[in-house]
Amino acid sequence: MYKLLLCWRYLRTRWIALASVISVTLGVATMIVVNAVMAGFSNEMQTRIHGILSDLVFESHSLSGFQDPKWHMEEIERAAGDQIAGMTPTVAVPAMLSFQVRNQWVTRQVMFIGIDPATHAQVSDFGRYLQHPANRQQLSFGLREGGYDTTDSQSPTETPTRPALEHAGWPHRRMRVERERLWKQRLESQAAENGNPTRPVDQQVDAVLAATTAAEQPAPAAATTAADATPAEPASAVMPRQNPFQRARPEPQGRTMDPAKEQFTGIVPGIGLASFRNREGVDQFLTLPGDDVKITFPTAGTPPKAVSDTFTIVDFYESKMSEYDSNFVFVPIDALQRMRGMIDPQTGIPSVNSIQIRLKPEADLNVVRDKLRQVFPADLYAIATWRDKQGPLLSAVDMEMAVLNILLFLIIAVAGFGILAIFFMIVVEKTRDIGILKALGATASGIAGIFLGYGLFLGLVGAGAGLALGLGITWNINQIRQAVEWCTGARVFDPSIYYFFQIPTIVDPATIAWIIVGAVSIAVGSSVLPAVRAARLHAVEALRHE
């Protein structure tokens, strides 16, 4: 009982020892905050990766893909049907996306992905990331009559608004067509005045291309001269199509398409392709739903040939994973299959690149993957889980977290040496008291117990304060960030880099328990040597100590 009493009294009267646990407190608090933020980031990243990738991806090594996805899906169903919740075929090819910003063409390298609007939502969270509420319910590749979100639907209160999307859709398209008509009129009147027509460089290139193609092949009825093409959509009407690469949406025969009332095949590009985020976190759009873009992509077969077509943006896709948002463009799978020549002209059986598979929640990803690998030969098919696909990234994050934890734990270990030194000092200071206790009958283990208990008390106090501080910082990290930004004027957390506006945190009780246990163990461990020294003191010498 005296151990408890003395520990308590020493705790209240020896402030120097409490100073030594400040480093334990800071170490514990830092570890809690860093782990919470890292777990938050990691979780956010995994959610985003998994949001676009289905659980399992079954794909062909070849860009031409494999034939008859229906038969493949039946085989997959037969192999592991009890664990599969949904499947959808996709076609993915590398492509070049071009769109016009004022008079300049912007070209980006993209992954062009054909998806089945009916079934794709079954295998991924794709639908959740679209900007039109109706598309989030059921994706349509038809352009909408406005109603696009002007706030980020995934974090409506924390992000700046996107006023540019207010008129997106048909209103924007009509406005653009009207603007282009007026522009054309002005050009024509200028040309009439000068007697020397001036055309933008791209139109001149398109006109040359059109003339070359027309010379090689008989011009279709719909082909018009370059002069008729609008500045934003100059080539679509003039590029003749050859079989079997028909247009996804054939132009009305015998007339020019009216862009104010009709659209090309709809596509959904990632929002990062169409916009950039400024330092304030406001998205600046280069193009909007309703605008037309050109995409150049390879056909199936060997060697692949490049084909181009015009498409209309119908929505944006925002997974908040910049790798996807600035790289993926989605299109209806049947249109892409037709354009790439992936449909057998005799049988009508299509080919696909991959089959996306969603598993039931209880299913084990790796078990199903291995089952499928046994059925399908590895030289023809690549079967991978979403974790396999992002393996290097996920393991890099895990490694980073482990290293960070080791480094931070060293802070607490350093605190342990502080405790050791201060405890030695206290043992020297208390030598006479130790002699008194021995004279009164305290055993050596009892004396050691006082200092071990004292170490435990200090560890608990330090870790407890660290826990409170760490959780306090974690739960208010965004307010703290704002306060720091307000004080320093510097931006601590740049949303244009991270693609989210709040620092995500996850407090994992098991991690916290480990941190506390570790910190308390270090405190107790550091008091072992001083405790042993105290226990070994000779009673008479201790009593004589001045």
Next chain:
Amino acid sequence: MSNPTFSSFASTMLEARQVRKRYTSGSTTLEVLRGVDFALPRGGFTAVVGQSGSGKSTLLHLLGLLDAPDGGEVRLEGRRIDNLPAVERDRLRNTAIGMVFQAYHLLPELTAVENVLTPLLIRHGIWDWFSRRREARREAEELLDRFGLSGRLHHRPRQLSGGEMQRVAIARALITRPRVLLADEPTGNLDEASGAGIIETLGELNRDRGLSIVLVTHDAGIARQARGIVRLSAGRVETVAPAA
């Protein structure tokens, strides 16, 4: 050298037989006790006197099991105790032997009443203590009250005078109801009046409660108040005599 006056086995409370003690520092060896025989009769009050360095405090430490002799033996009620395991010796110090020191040796973090309770706190574990704490506290308060310290129960040692601190120390030694009380120069740091009060208290304890007491002092006047005097000189017993 045996002592014919206090050799009766049955009536001897605490006994030292031919105890030797030497301290070594580097190549120098200092023989402090060179075969000392000492016996304290049951209910006796013996003063050990001698000049500084005569070994009287060392003898008291050996008798109180604070140190182990290099030769000879120490017996309590006829039972040899110096060769017991450390835990047993600790237990005897806590239950059978009470000690009072010249420098009081109170724990500065604890109040007067807590200091008195310390031996009981050492004896009992947490759960045991909770069932006994009221009774123990009452007993400690009674002891302090008897020594005129009822108004100082919750004072820390630094708030007490020397005489008060020594009385707290005596109360602490008595709370365990020891069979023998060893006092090492208990008046050494006190003024004459306080010192006389302490010696009077010890005399009362011896007379009224039959407590066996060994009093180490260098003051012949104080020693005369004991019922027997053992004079040490250069590590040996010089004379053994009843008090004048």
